Amino acid sequence: MYQHKIQYYETDKMGITHHSNYVRFMEEARSYALEQAGYGYDKMEENKIFIPTISVSLDYKKTTTYGDILDIETKVTNLTPARVEIEYVMKRGDEIVCTAKSSHCFLNENSRPVAVKKTNPDIYKVFESMLETKGEL
Amino acid sequence: MYQHKIQYYETDKMGITHHSNYVRFMEEARSYALEQAGYGYDKMEENKIFIPTISVSLDYKKTTTYGDILDIETKVTNLTPARVEIEYVMKRGDEIVCTAKSSHCFLNENSRPVAVKKTNPDIYKVFESMLETKGEL
Amino acid sequence: MYQHKIQYYETDKMGITHHSNYVRFMEEARSYALEQAGYGYDKMEENKIFIPTISVSLDYKKTTTYGDILDIETKVTNLTPARVEIEYVMKRGDEIVCTAKSSHCFLNENSRPVAVKKTNPDIYKVFESMLETKGEL
Amino acid sequence: MYQHKIQYYETDKMGITHHSNYVRFMEEARSYALEQAGYGYDKMEENKIFIPTISVSLDYKKTTTYGDILDIETKVTNLTPARVEIEYVMKRGDEIVCTAKSSHCFLNENSRPVAVKKTNPDIYKVFESMLETKGEL
Numbered sequence: 001m002y003q004h005k006i007q008y009y010e011t012d013k014m015g016i017t018h019h020s021n022y023v024r025f026m027e028e029a030r031s032y033a034l035e036q037a038g039y040g041y042d043k044m045e046e047n048k049i050f051i052p053t054i055s056v057s058l059d060y061k062k063t064t065t066y067g068d069i070l071d072i073e074t075k076v077t078n079l080t081p082a083r084v085e086i087e088y089v090m091k092r093g094d095e096i097v098c099t100a101k102s103s104h105c106f107l108n109e110n111s112r113p114v115a116v117k118k119t120n121p122d123i124y125k126v127f128e129s130m131l132e133t134k135g136e137l
Numbered sequence: 138m139y140q141h142k143i144q145y146y147e148t149d150k151m152g153i154t155h156h157s158n159y160v161r162f163m164e165e166a167r168s169y170a171l172e173q174a175g176y177g178y179d180k181m182e183e184n185k186i187f188i189p190t191i192s193v194s195l196d197y198k199k200t201t202t203y204g205d206i207l208d209i210e211t212k213v214t215n216l217t218p219a220r221v222e223i224e225y226v227m228k229r230g231d232e233i234v235c236t237a238k239s240s241h242c243f244l245n246e247n248s249r250p251v252a253v254k255k256t257n258p259d260i261y262k263v264f265e266s267m268l269e270t271k272g273e274l
Numbered sequence: 275m276y277q278h279k280i281q282y283y284e285t286d287k288m289g290i291t292h293h294s295n296y297v298r299f300m301e302e303a304r305s306y307a308l309e310q311a312g313y314g315y316d317k318m319e320e321n322k323i324f325i326p327t328i329s330v331s332l333d334y335k336k337t338t339t340y341g342d343i344l345d346i347e348t349k350v351t352n353l354t355p356a357r358v359e360i361e362y363v364m365k366r367g368d369e370i371v372c373t374a375k376s377s378h379c380f381l382n383e384n385s386r387p388v389a390v391k392k393t394n395p396d397i398y399k400v401f402e403s404m405l406e407t408k409g410e411l
Numbered sequence: 412m413y414q415h416k417i418q419y420y421e422t423d424k425m426g427i428t429h430h431s432n433y434v435r436f437m438e439e440a441r442s443y444a445l446e447q448a449g450y451g452y453d454k455m456e457e458n459k460i461f462i463p464t465i466s467v468s469l470d471y472k473k474t475t476t477y478g479d480i481l482d483i484e485t486k487v488t489n490l491t492p493a494r495v496e497i498e499y500v501m502k503r504g505d506e507i508v509c510t511a512k513s514s515h516c517f518l519n520e521n522s523r524p525v526a527v528k529k530t531n532p533d534i535y536k537v538f539e540s541m542l543e544t545k546g547e548l
Contacts, residue, residue: 008305008315009298009429013422013477019190020160020420024283027157031282041282042341053156057194063248066424067316111200145442145452146292146435150285150340157283161420168419178419179478203287204453293464294438297431327430331468337522385474 002029002072006064016063022098023056026088029072030102039126048109049120051084058100068092076130081117082106084127139166139209143201153200159235160193163225166209167239176263185246186257188221195237205229213267218254219243221264276303276346280338290337296372297330300362303346304376313400322383323394325358332374342366350404355391356380358401413440413483417475427474433509434467437499440483441513450537459520460531462495469511479503487541492528493517495538 004025012018034040044051064070071091078085083105090098106116106123117124141162149155171177181188201207208228215222220242227235243253243260254261278299286292308314318325338344345365352359357379364372380390380397391398415436423429445451455462475481482502489496494516501509517527517534528535 007298007302008423009301009431011424012419013424013426014187014189015424016189018420019193020157020164023157023160024281027283028281040341050151052151052153052200053197055194055196056156057192059192060190063189067314144435144439145286146294146438148287149282150287150289152287155283161418164420165418177478204451288461288463290463293467294431294434297434301431324425326425326427326474327471329468329470330430331466333466334464337463 002032002074004028004070004072006066006068006070008066011066016065017068019058019060022058022060022090022100025070025072025090026056026058026086026100026102027053029074029088030086033074033130034126037126037130039123044123047120047123049114049116049123050107050109050111051104052107054083054103054105056100056102058098060098062092062095062097064092064097070097074130076127077101079124079127079131081115081124082113139169139211141165141207141209143203143205143207145203148203153202154205156195156197159195159197159227159237162207162209162227163193163195163223163237163239164190166211166225167223170211170267171263174263174267176260181260184257184260186251186253186260187244187246187248188241189244191220191240191242193237193239195235197235199229199232199234201229201234207234211267213264214238215240216261216264216268218252218261219250276306276348278302278344278346280340280342280344282340285340290339291342293332293334296332296334296364296374299344299346299364300330300332300360300374300376301327303348303362304360307348307404308400311400311404313397318397321394321397323388323390323397324381324383324385325378326381328357328377328379330374330376332372334372336366336369336371338366338371344371348404350401351375353398353401353405355389355398356387413443413485415439415481415483417477417479417481419477422477427476428479430469430471433469433471433501433511436481436483436501437467437469437497437511437513438464440485440499441497444485444541445537448537448541450534455534458531458534460525460527460534461518461520461522462515463518465494465514465516467511467513469509471509473503473506473508475503475508481508485541487538488512489514490535490538490542492526492535493524 006017010021073089077087085103088100106114108114143154147158210226214224222240225237243251245251280291284291284295347363351361359377362374380388382388417428421428421432484500488498496514499511517525519525
């Protein structure tokens with residue numbers, strides 16, 4: 001499980017964590033989950049596979065602030081040869097503070113869509129394994 | 138119409154504008170639209186009304202990068218006594234690069250929901266005017 | 275010793291960690307050191323003491339990038355009743371990647387300078403202890 | 412003269428512009444000044460010249476906050492075949508809120524130092540012109 005501690009620079013003048021930062025926490029958690037699954041972003045990019053974000057949505061349930069520790073669960077909820085969808089639950093202790101989704105496509109170094117299942121089956125398998133461990137990451 | 142020019146620090150190692158920044162562009166455009174409508178965030182907060190973001194969703198259509206100029210249209214698509222929904226269209230020239238939505242509630246200085254239509258009718262009217270000028274902002 | 279792992283959103287289109295982020299890493303490390311010393315920023319602010327930054331300087335020795343882990347040492351190098359100076363050394367493994375300094379004053383809730391040694395001797399002692407443990411934090 | 416309007420997301424829980432953001436304002440102003448001088452960062456990078464930041468120092472004179480407009484003056488204060496130093500004065504109206512310096516080296520696409528005066532005299536001339544117009548940019 002990925003943890004993020006809210007930094008002072010992540011707060012705003014309302015005294016709370018600025019909502020834009022949660023999109024960054026999603027990326028941190030996604031990056032960590034991939035690394036745990038044995039295939040970090042850096043390794044993907046070495047293999048000329050890029051996974052840009054094509055959509056995000058976030059529901060802010062509770063405000064958080066400086067010093068709060070967020071536990072972030074990540075799971076792959078949908079996987080096609082060319083696309084992956086990921087869900088996130090962010091908690092402070094037992095309390096859900098934010099739920100979110102992101103979707104991503106697979107591109108090669110020329111920014112062309114790649115059917116990664118064929119071209120890089122090892123990468124596809126990483127996401128597949130995150131799908132299988134649904135809810136347990 | 139609000140304009141944002143992409144800064145170097147807004148790009149990432151993929152060479153494109155990092156997707157988290159668009160949530161900030163939404164805030165810039167929203168802030169600008171409210172100010173144009175005669176009631177900026179600072180004036181609201183002086184009147185002890187706070188408008189935290191309770192959800193956002195973004196669809197990234199095209200990547201952008203350093204030096205690109207985004208034109209951002211903002212319109213209020215739904216307004217209730219306690220809540221407001223806003224839509225955004227971000228273009229580079231004629232090309233739509235991102236569409237997005239956000240929703241916000243009205244809180245007082247004690248973080249309690251406020252039926253702003255009653256307590257601060259002038260603020261409600263600002264959002265109402267943004268609703269009426271739908272598509273023209 | 276504080277550790278920061280470089281995130282994807284902290285990189286720029288040159289492929290390296292954007293230099294502005296190191297000012298944030300300094301804050302992270304400072305915040306952590308104070309917390310370790312028993313008096314985090316949140317506790318200070320509860321006691322109505324604020325420690326704004328009045329200057330920073332940074333020397334970038336080596337570039338870093340996504341996935342790099344920075345070890346950040348923090349020490350108080352000068353302490354007066356109204357002001358504190360802090361130095362930072364950031365390393366990737368044995369390699370120094372950035373050295374930096376910051377100075378801070380003590381303000382009360384009305385943004386007035388406070389001789390914290392008198393008004394809040396417990397806070398002063400925290401910084402003093404960081405001075406004594408020079409080089410070992 | 413470059414102008415930056417402080418955004419909500421640039422503030423922190425102290426209610427002021429977070430000090431790390433001024434390093435970004437420096438980049439914005441530098442980028443703008445180069446563009447005005449006819450040679451933006453994008454054009455430099457097309458010519459395989461990169462200008463990473465090797466040091467920055469900032470003195471925060473006054474706090475600023477959401478909605479404040481900063482006027483930022485930029486001037487080249489030192490130029491050698493391999494390096495450039497730039498100074499910044501940031502004002503809110505007549506009031507100086509921050510002064511700063513940065514230094515930069517010239518690198519080629521392989522991250523090797525370049526004597527840009529020889530390899531890209533047109534780029535060198537741009538910085539030279541910013542030196543000549545000292546104080547007037």
